[in-house]
Amino acid sequence: MPEETVRSLSVDGLRYSYRVLHRTGPAAGEATGSPATQVTEPVLVLGGALQGMLGWPQMDGRLGPVTSVVTADLPGMGSAAPLPPGPSADLLCAAVTRIIDDLDVPRVNLFGFSYGAALAFRCAQRNPGRIARLLLGGVPAHISPAQRAHWRSATDRLAAGDRDGFATLVTEALMCLDPDRYVARRDLAYRYVRRTMLHAVEHSPHAADSVHRSLGDRPDFSGGLSGVPALVFTGEHDTVTSAERQRAFAATIRGCRFTTIRDADHWVVLEKADEVADLALRFFTDRPLEPAGYLRSVPHQERAADRSTA
Structure with missing residues (x-):
């Protein structure tokens, strides 16, 4: 059985916790030559507003053999303490930073989905040196x-x-x-x-x-970002924020790639769970995205993103 650890933290007096599923495959020093065994940074997953630390089994299964997978009940989520009234972005970013510090690692790979994409983007903007790679999915960049x-x-x-x-x-x-x-x-x-x-x-x-x-606490996707390898993905039929608007957001991140996953909407992580996990594995292990048949026109989209951020 994989080793799992749950640790409790606090920020501004608010109690919360995070979970680590420790690497189930060979350690980096025991690599067999496959690029997938070379990931040293853990993957920290930040989900939607009602998604807690136990909601990502597909990531455990696909990423667990190559790196540690970290999920959390941040303040205001799951079993954690409630958030105080008012804007919460600064406090939640501080909570994420505390997790990285407590992991005792210089950097993490950060995956933010939906509501969690706003938080992940904000954390990367504020402290890019702590983020090795940034993967954002179902980005609610525009709500009508x-x-x-x-x-x-x-x-x-x-x-x-x-x-x-x-x-x-x-x-x-x-x-x-x-x-x-x-x-x-x-x-x-x-x-x-x-x-x-x-x-x-x-x-x-x-x-x-x-x-x-x-x-009430509208996420801010302005300001751009540089210095962090990034990928934005969405279900091709996302009706929360269209693929076109998410592509425009991706263009504000220097060097960011963008792609869509076929036959899925905003709940792509449920409808195409294996494909999303495989995309995360490819991105976090620096493997090519192009061969994946579930992606929509990846090479063209990557070139478009590169041109717009050059």
Whole structure:
């Protein structure tokens, strides 16, 4: 069985914890010649607002043989202490830095998805020297007024005690339900996401606050970034923020590559879990992305990103 460690930390008096699944394959000094055995930096995964430390089994399975996988219940998530009122980006970045310090490593590979992409991007901007590589997925770089109105309707349902209605509206906001666009495992993903949202509001003390915070504490994707190898990916049918807008965001990161994954929407990490894990493995081990058949026009997109950030 892989060795797993859970450690507790605090930031500004708020208790939280992180989990380390220690490398299951050969150590770097015992490498057999395969490039995949040469990763020395752990991978720190930051997920959506309602995703905690136990929600990434596909990353454990694919990345575990080559590096340690770190997940967290940051303040305001899972079993951690609730966040105080007001903007939380600075505090959460401090919490991530504490994890890196506690790991006693100079740098980590950072993977941020959805809400976690905003946090990962902010952390990389503030302390690029601590980030070896940056992988961002499902980046909510632009949320329209109509989307915010939909989310407010969901929170109104929750405030009125209608948990089922809340779970339905949130799921609809996060998925592409257009029958003319094919999304793999759409029905299964819909049922899973809705059940997950319902479970969160029934069992997590922070679920309602997390949803309200996602409306009020708007992520900032401005300012650009340089000095950190980066890749942005999305499901080709992401309706939270379109692939085109995410490509435009990727162009603000110098040298960043961008790609889409076929037949998936914002919940690409669920609908195409193996493909996302494989993409992460390729990126964090500096292997070519091009041979992956699940990607959409990777070489052209990489060249476009390179031109726009030169």
